[in-house]
Amino acid sequence: MSEHEQLEVVDLGAGHRYELLLDGERVGSADYRVSDGVMTIPHVETEPAHRGKDFAARLMASVLDDVRARQLTVQPTCSYAAAYMRRRPETHDLLAT
Structure with missing residues (x-):
């Protein structure tokens, strides 16, 4: 990613999806649903052309x-999301019990 490129995360809300945009183009997404104060994250992905750039972690x-x-x-519930949180103790307080 060059210094002129811009990353932005947008919550589509009703679409139950966050999208990671690079200069307005979707390069990643995280699906979610919220129930009883718990956000379940079943799927996180980065577009194949943009893998290996740490975009999923930023998302x-x-x-x-x-x-x-x-x-x-x-x-x-997504294996990537679970591994991301497992590796970062500062996020453990957010884990649902």
């Missing part, structure tokens, strides 16, 4: 920032 960081701001907890 997860933004998703978890939003979870914290909304005072929710997380149930990461």
Whole structure:
């Protein structure tokens, strides 16, 4: 990614999906659903052409920032989301019990 490219995370809300945009183009997404104060994340992906650029990690960081701001907890059923949180102790307080 060059210094002129811009990443943005957008919550589609009704679409139950966060999208990671690079200069307005979707390069990744995270599906979710919220019930009883718990956000379940069943799927996180990066477009094949953009894998290996740390985009999924940036997406997860933004998703978890939003979870914290909304005072929710997380149930990461996606293997990537679960591994991301497992490797970052600072996110463990967001895990649903």
